[in-house]
Amino acid sequence: MALARYFDACYPQVKAVHEPRPSRRLRIASNRYLCGRLTRNKLIRSFVKARARLFQSISEPVYIEANNFLHGFLDVFDDIFDDPRVLHIVRDPRTFIRSWINFGVFRGLKGLAGRYCPFWLLKPEKYEKAPVRRWARMPRPERIAWYWNAINAELDRGQGLFGDRYMRVRYEDLFEPDGRELLRLTEWIGLPGSPDLIGKAREGKVNASRDRGFPRWQDLLIETRRSVLACCRDRMTKYAYDVDV
Helix, strand or coil: CHHHHHHHHHCCCEEEEECCCCCHHHHHHHHHHHCCCCCHHHHHHHHHHHHHHHHHCCCCCEEEEECHHHCCCHHHHHHHCCCCCEEEEECCHHHHHHHHHHCCCCCHHHHHHHHHCCCCCCCHHHHCCCCCCCHHHCCHHHHHHHHHHHHHHHHHCHHHHHHHHEEEEEHHHHCCCCCHHHHHHHHHHCCCCCHHHHHHHCCCCCCCCCCCCCCCHHHCCHHHHHHHHHHHHHHHHHCCCCCCC
């Protein structure tokens, strides 16, 4: 959300949006495709249909969509756009898990969707050919750890699919005060550097989750921390996160 706001505000040649409506249906389409329940052509049509009205209204030459529901669309972006680029923002799973649970992934309407909508969330019994874990039997932090690992494994494929048109950056590095990663990102997109962009990034967090009671990493039981790291350790090491319990 922060990236979309900052780029849209600082660059007149950019139309940047965060999860534009309708996006929830694209979340389901992503998961159905990754589970082998949706064809490539239907995946393409689902995106085109969802964005037809929005694209008709855009006059800016650069379109940026910040949308973590598009994790299943890597295979078809080249069929939809002339010169797509994929920015893969990865977040430390220890804070990702806490944020997701505090945002209510298991409560209210989100919780109901996760339980009763078959492809609202990617789950091991539908995604893996020989699942070792079952979603319902996993503790909640381990569920999100498994999800984090699976989604990032899919997004890592972007390197092979897009080459230099793929970029991965750690969330924790993106808004560092020196603006180094933001500058690298703007150069990769093909935009000039912007002091306004770096200034906005220093203003503070956007869409931060509230503390709704889920403990911080160091306050979790040691067994919970170990089960989370069992799901994520290899990929965390690849992304240069420490893996201390």
